[in-house]
Structures are given as C-alpha cells and as structure tokens.
Amino acid sequence: MRICIDSSVLIPAIRNSDPNASQILRQLGPELELVIPRLVAQEVNRNLTVPRHVRHFYRLFYLNANSVIIDEPVPRDLVVKYVELGLPGKADAFIGAFVDWLKIPYLISANRHFLRNLQIDAFRVVNATEFLAMPRNGPT
Numbered sequence: 001m002r003i004c005i006d007s008s009v010l011i012p013a014i015r016n017s018d019p020n021a022s023q024i025l026r027q028l029g030p031e032l033e034l035v036i037p038r039l040v041a042q043e044v045n046r047n048l049t050v051p052r053h054v055r056h057f058y059r060l061f062y063l064n065a066n067s068v069i070i071d072e073p074v075p076r077d078l079v080v081k082y083v084e085l086g087l088p089g090k091a092d093a094f095i096g097a098f099v100d101w102l103k104i105p106y107l108i109s110a111n112r113h114f115l116r117n118l119q120i121d122a123f124r125v126v127n128a129t130e131f132l133a134m135p136r137n138g139p140t
Helices: 007-015 019-026 038-047 051-062 076-084 092-101 112-117 128-133
Strands: 002-005 033-037 067-070 106-108 124-126
Touching: 002 007, 002 019, 002 092, 007 019, 007 038, 007 051, 019 128, 033 038, 033 092, 038 051, 038 067, 038 092, 051 067, 076 092, 092 106, 106 128, 124 128
Parallel strands: 002 033, 002 106, 033 067, 106 124
Antiparallel strands: none
C-alpha cells in the first residue's frame, strides 16, 4: 500500500511527540510505501531543528527503497482543481493534486483543511490514529 504523509504528521512522528505517527514510520517497508513531494520534504526539513531529527527524516528514504521523495512537477490543472475544491493554493492544493496525480490511496494528515474541507473520491484523508485502526487489506 502506498501512502503520502503530510508534514503535519511527519514532523511530530520524527520528534516522537505523536506515538501514532511514529508507529506509522516504523511500519514503512515493502508492505507500506511512503511517497511524498519535495514540497513536504522541504517543509519537514525547515521545521526540524535538532540534527538527529533531520538525520532520522532522511534515513527514512536512504534506508528504505520503498520510500521516495518525488521532484516531478505536478500537473497544473490538478492543482487548480484542488484550489477550486477549497484548499489553500500554496501548499495544500499542491499536496492534494500530488496525491491524486500519483493515485496514492491515502493521505495521512493532521491539517484541518484536508481533514474537514476536502470531500473527494480520488483518495482518502485520515489522521495517524485513523490510519493505524484501518485493516491493511484495503486498496494498494
């Protein structure tokens, strides 16, 4: 199963301030693949001030072939679609478009714009606790 994790979940997971988010990171591997846009990586890097946290973040990708940071440009029409759906244009609409574009079934986020405002069929938005409670035999 492929997932995208928003910086609102990645940062507390790496800092170990959210046990559920940290648990998701421990589960990454062949059965749980992490795919994030460069924008999320930049946001995480900008907000991690402790060097060991920064190293932990990049080790998620260095040590795990199933975790990737994507640098490809997201199609502009998809970004516009998510702006029209009510997501803020600078980051949230881009992340929504990214997840839709790559057909990732789950976006794990603590961002209220995603969790409350986004009603779509392209992917499911869940928080870390909801994701951990889901059966693992869902869509991949």
